[in-house]
Amino acid sequence: MGGKVMALIQCPNCGKEVSDKAEKCPNCETLLREPPKKVCKECGQELNEGVLICHKCGCPVSTETSERGSKKKGSKKLIIIAVLIIAALLIIIFGVNSYNKKVEENKKIEISENYGINIKTATTTMLKGASDAEKLGVLIHDVWSNTIFEKSDAETDMYTKTDGRFNNDFNDSLNKLFADSTYQTRLSAVKSNQTNVERIMKKLQDPPEEYQEAYNAIKDYYDAYLEIINLVINPSGNLQTFTSNFNDADSAVVKYYAAMKIYTE
Template sequence: MAMMECPNCGEQVSDKAKKCVHCGAVLIPEEKRYCQECGAELDAEADVCPKCGCPIEDAKESETAPQQVEVTGVKIAKKSKKTIAIAAVVLLIVALIAVAVVQGQKKKEAEEAAKRIEEYSANLELVTYSMLSGAGDAETCGNLIKKVWYNAIYEERDDSTDKYTRPSGYFVSDFNDALQNLYSDSSFSLQISGIEDNQDTVNSLMKKLKNPPDEYEDAYEAVAELYDAYLTLTNLATDPSGSLQTFSSNFNDADSEALKCFNAVKMYLEE
């Protein structure tokens, strides 16, 4: 800070002092006031321009007002920033919730798909072995049917067929009577009922296998072919028709086809 000499008393004072601390002389005159309308110089206490009559604004008020506006602006800006921050947090929370919901839905769908595949695999295996069991029973019955049929026609004696072909100690006059005796037998009739029940079970399971998952489409086609061969074989056992020759040929073909189809399906069960 520099020092200067007071022009009134000659004492040393600061060059920034407005008044001399020694004599009280004004060192820096107060700023003059001018009319904003006409530019005329105004007295310090004037509130109206003596030249044009325009009201004079208070300098302090004019200086203070912008500050107040500025302070208000800062408050508004701070409030706006706070509002934006809150909105951003809310949006982030909503986004996180949305992501969690989507992930939860995907997880649920994946679990349901895995469960469906598991159930489908179990039903595929169950229907396959159910058909194998029914085909085995049909094969046993079919072989006995062929034997009774043949022995009745050619009057061949056999301990397993005599009670059907020679119920009274001599051969029946018609092979149809021998077959009738066979189907009337309680033990054989029970086997035939078991085959028919097996067909009902297989039919119900096959309905569950419709619309397979993508990875089981080939397996479904294979089991459908087994189903056709199985029905042909079991129907021949439960309701034989034609001549002995045609029945035997059809039955043997159906038996071989069922075995071939089972082996094709078995490949998918072992995966």
């Protein structure tokens, strides 16, 4: 295979070997030859740098160098545009992340506010139901007791007496009470209240961290509430055990309602 072999010369300044075609030493950058002069391709006239038209024959001067400069400028513009696009994308991404973070924070605030409202609603709804149940429980006790001890009372005589005489069996008196339409309406209101409370309590599951203590407190309140509700819906045992259990449940409701005030006021 044929081909030209590159010749090496020594740099007059540093003595390093360089190509005989090099215009300057790559080691010390000493000029090894004068750069070729620009000449008109048409007439050979030597031209000064920057001339666009030959002053001798009028031939346009090659714009290869200018084109290279334009390409370099074009490349710089592309780089600048790319940087601006990247910067814009980063700004957009940052803005979207900030927006999503703000939305998430607002969502947490909304959840917390709604939870606080549900805590208050559950507390007051249970108080209303327990209060209504307490009145029914007292009426059950009085009908039960007045039948056994044959005590006349304007509110209970219609249940404890038949033809003006006390019933021999307190169960007869209680059955008359439970069959009474007014009592049934009041008892239905208590049961409806219980349904509403259960619905609200389901919403209170998985509380936000700041409401964990309130949730623990309202669970105790709910247990006491259920106890007094169940005693009215299904009274059982004898008069003494019913009275004792009812009084304990009533006291517990008052106690735990008072404990809930620090979370609802």
